[in-house]
Amino acid sequence: MNILHSISSMSPKAGGVSQALRNLIPNLIQLGCQNEVVCFDSSGEVYGVKDDFLVHKIGPSKTPYAYVAQYQSWLKQNIDKFDVVIIHGLWLYNSYGTYLFLKNIPNIKLYVMPHGMLDPYFQKTADRKLKAFRNEIIWSMLEKKVINNATGVLFTCEREMDLANETFKNYHPRKKINVGMGVAKPPVFKQEMQDEFLKIAQLKKDEPYWLFLSRIDIKKGIDLLLQAYKKLSQNNSNLPKLVVAGPIESSYAQDLIQTYGGEKNILFTGMLLGNAKWGAIYAAAVFILPSHQENFGIAVVEAMACAIPVAITNQVNIYPEIEKANAGFIFNDNEAGLELVLNKLINVSQEELTTIGNNALQCYDDLYTPLDAAHNFMNKI
Known part of the structure; x- marks a missing residue:
């Protein structure tokens, strides 16, 4: 099988979709499947990361729609190498542009993997009214054609697949397929990982901390986490520090740094990659992701693979599996929910945290190992 993956950006800063591909493709290759990315x-x-597969960078794109004029000619020159094409993500030109080229080529299977972009959250949340209106227009004019005429739509978990039914009118995929998702095993812990992280965070060795490692975006609930942590710290002098690791270039991130950067126990490290990232995860007391919507949560599963307990909202789509495995703490995505879980975390024993961390690792081994996920992916497409 020869697969072409079409994605708007492979930059790690663009979020989880590029990381999902970096987790999937090496294991598909291991199973004898050829893969290229455009x-x-x-x-x-x-990118700051090494990819062991071919990535065709044909940009830069233009306009907020990420239009690339040469995309159609690139497909014409290269499509004969592939028997399957997968669109990753919606709302940008890599989606409709791919469909437009392939709609009259019946011998090539075309799949769409929305990576959570059909979640009703994006159409209902108050701060996205303009984007929701834009999506309604793009859906009615373009994306419903892509979704409804593709060979199938691929989802990372059952909850994502179920939620997609609630979002748009005239949603009628030919086939809905839960292919799951695997996450690469973390590198074996080395002391230089922790040393590199501690140097960036300016932490002492064995100094306890809670870790938020994700994009700094309102969708991630980071503002509520910072509010709840600051409130809790006023009456708890021995609280673990809070490490906030994610890109800080956005105006939203800068506003949060302006508001909370002066708190001595809140540390903004910027985006962590390589050794520093793994050093941060391996030594964390708890990994916290308070998202209002999370399609899968790759970083959550990476923490579980390091035997770290996770604290996530019930808006992270894999929360039912984590709850069933007693692999973490589940809470509501509001201020009260965060205050409740943080109070719980300061009262839980180290023995219990270790047990939950071991459960997290077992949950990873049972559900999210990459080679098993790649087998499942190939069997279903």
Whole structure:
């Protein structure tokens, strides 16, 4: 099987979709499946990570729709190498542009993997009214054609697949397939990982901390976490520090740093990669992700693979599996929910945290190992 993956950007800063591909493709290759990626990044863009598969950078894209004029000609020159094409993500030109080219080529299977972009959250949340209106227009004009005429729509978990039914009118995929998702095993712990992280965070060795490692975005609930932590710290002098690790270039991140950066126990590290990232995860007391919507939560599963307990909202789509495995703490995505879970965390014993961390690792081994996920993926497409 020869698969072409179409994605708007492979930059790690673009979020979880690019990481999902980096988890999936090496294992598909291990099973004998050939994979290439086409994206709309500039040819000279540096990702800061090494990819052991071919990435065609044909950008830069233009307009907020990420339009690339040469995409159709690139497909014409290269499509004969592939028997399956997978669109990753919606709302940008890599979606409809791919469908437009392939709609009259019946011998190539076309799948769409929305990666949570059909979640009703994005159409209902108050701060996205303009984007929701834009999506309604794009859906009615373009994306419903892509979704309803593709060979199938691929989902990472049951909850994502179920929620997609609630979002748009005239949603009638030919086939809905839960292919699951695997997450690469973490590298074996080495002391230099922790040393690199501690240097960036300016923490002492064995100094306890809770870890938020994700994009700094309102969707992630980071504002509520910071509010709840600050409130709790006023009456708890021995509280573990809170490490906030994620890109800080956005105006939203800068506003949060302006508001909370002066708190001595709140540490903004910027985005962590490589050794620093794994050093942060391996030594965390708890991994916290208070998202209002999370399609899968790759970083959550990475923490579980390091035997770290996770604290996540019931809006992270894999929360039922984590709850069933007693692999973490589940809470509501509001201020009261965060205050409740943080109070619980300061009262839980180290013995219980260790047990929950071991459960998290077992849950990872049972459900999210990458080679098993790749087998499942290939069998279902």
